[in-house]
């Protein structure tokens with residue numbers, strides 16, 4: 001009982017990205033820029049999709065979900081990191097740390113599932129255009145969307161409880177810029193075998209199945225594109241497909257690097273760099289990658305920002321597989 005009380009009261013210290021002040025200020029500017037870019041870009045997409053009725057189709061609903069998720073995702077970790085970089089406290093309370101861990105893992109799991117559903121949606125639209133409206137009907141989409149949020153936020157409870165019940169009695173200095181499972185396990189002073197098994201099984205199952213589903217969808221999409229007859233359509237389709245694949249590969253590559261290996265091979269600099277990639281950079285890049293190549297969103301954006309210019313640009317009603325993903 002005593003030890004538990006002691007554990008709950010004690011704060012953790014998050015080791016910053018650098019101890020050099022000039023580097024810290026430099027990093028602050030970069031990450032503040034990326035964070036603002038992520039918030040502005042994702043907020044614009046979410047509100048545009050929400051307001052523009054023409055964008056009320058499964059693909060855009062899921063894109064809206066992704067943008068909303070990216071806002072939550074970067075807001076869990078980045079503000080605290082930014083504060084620490086400009087000389088704020090690097091301490092985080094035990095409860096604060098667990099809350100950060102919970103929301104972070106929830107967002108991460110939901111993002112995995114969402115990326116795979118988005119890949120599946122494009123697969124149906126391109127490879128089975130005749131059945132698209134029947135397969136991706138409103139009810140199925142709502143069920144899929146609520147299902148993936150529910151699964152993400154529910155499986156995270158297990159990981160958080162298993163991490164929280166470990167005793168932390170040695171160092172309180174976490175070699176990371178936010179509370180994540182691997183650096184927490186390094187601090188625990190009891191056996192963490194069960195936790196590692198849990199990450200590999202529950203986390204691995206969720207990550208791997210999402211990745212495999214996404215990969216299969218894109219393989220089918222690419223082979224369908226290869227069979228297209230017009231050269232212009234093919235190259236355009238390839239370029240959009242490639243940018244999706246980049247997002248998917250960065251995301252799945254970095255999370256598998258982070259979680260799918262023994263925690264003993266843990267190196268501070270390398271891991272922080274990889275975490276930055278998927279915690280800060282991907283949420284900022286997603287809106288650019290998913291939107292700037294998409295004519296319908298661009299037109300809707302133009303329409304929202306120039307209300308008086310109700311010009312001739314018409315937003316297509318039909319699903320055109322060559323422009324739509």
Ligand SMILES: *[C@@H]1O[C@H](CO)[C@@H](O)[C@H](O)[C@H]1NC(C)=O
Nearest residue numbers: 061062064065068141142145
């Ligand atoms: C998420 O997707 C569901 C189902 O398509 C949709 O009803 C909901 O409005 C979306 N939420 C956001 C924030 O875009």
